[in-house]
Amino acid sequence: MALLVRLAPSWADPAQVALGTLGVYVAAWAVLVPFLRRRR
Secondary structure, three states: OHHHHHHOOOOOOHHHHHHHHHHHHHHHHHHHHHHHHHHO
C-alpha cells in the first residue's frame, strides 16, 4: 500500500487516495474469496 501512496501525486485528494486503496482491497477480496471457497 505504501507504493500506491508514493505513486499518488502530492496534489491528490486524500479521499481519492483512500477510495483507490479501498478499491484495491475490494478487488483483492473479490478474487480471493471465490478462490478460497473453491479450495475448501
